[in-house]
Amino acid sequence: MYPIQLFDTESSTFTYLLVAPDGHEAVIIDPVARHLERDLALLERLGLRLTYVLETHAHADHVTSAGALRMRTGARAAAPRGCGIEAAEVQLEDGAMLSFGAGETIHALHTPGHTAGSMSFLWRENVFTGDTLLIDGCGRTDFQGGDARTLYHSITGKLFALPDATRVWPGHDYQGRSVSSIGWERRHNKRLVGRDCAGFAELMDKLDLPKPKLIDVAVPANRALGLPQDGSGGGMNEAPNLPKRKYKSR
Structure with missing residues (x-):
């Protein structure tokens, strides 16, 4: 089983749609606010009911559409406990399991280091690593409670313990690549x-990377699932009042 991989060109962010084999239910990982309507249209086109919206961490380079998707579809939002996303009704601990479809299970793996609360998600032979492990790289460790030594142990002790054939689906790529493997x-x-x-x-301490341009806006917004404080459903990349197009599901 392969996920459906979607891409945001502005932030080079990957969003993933996991579809149960029975073709009725789905889970989305790290959705981006500016693509809310695209993602809703895809769910409708495929006749899918969205059950969970998963966040790997509180992103610093884009605003999530998790809150808007929850409002429009009835899905539950899930985020790592300790990453500041208290608005998510499901607070995930290491080893937590989420079920969807007919017997599909997603395993949450706490992989801190990029941020203190970063989480990876294992589904079948696929691992969605957010910014923890990238293709031929890894996430930075100089903000949001990041720590290089912690990241090293998350990658080598937890992700690299997975079977070689496990496919690695990263949160970003800046060179046109889409997937790797644990063995590679x-x-x-x-x-x-x-x-x-x-x-x-x-x-990692010598990287001296510039501060993400959107961090001061994106992180507070993402801790609220991308919703403004009035709960109207907007986000930095969405109008304050979302269109009232009804989302259909099978």
Whole structure:
């Protein structure tokens, strides 16, 4: 089973739609506010009922549509406990399991380091790593409680413990790539191969990356699932009042 991979060109963010084999229910991971109508149209076109909206962490480079999707579809929002997204009704701990469709299970893996609350999601032979593990790279560790040593142990001790054939679906890619595997990343990831924890931390500490342009707006918005405080359903990339097109499901 493969996910449906969607892309936001402005932030190079991947959104994933996981569809149960029975073709009736779906889960979405890391949706982007400016693509709310695109994602709703896709659900309607495929006749899917959205059961969960999952967030891997509180993003700093885009605003989520999780709250708007929840309002429009009746799905439940789920986020890692400790990442500040208290608006999500499901607060995920390491090892939590979410069920959808006919016997489909998603396993939550707490993989902190990029942020203190970062979570990866394992479904069948696919792992959705957010900003924790990227293709030939990893997320930065210099804000939101990030820590290079913690990230090293999350990747090497938890993600790299998965079978080699596990497909890696990252939260971003900036070079036109879409998917990797645990085996490939374990053998070839340039930030990790040949480095112990201290060497990795030294490398990350020297990156000196610029501050994300949207962080001061995106992080507070994402902690509220992308909704304004009045709950009208808008977000930074959406009009304050969403169109009232009825979402249909099978």
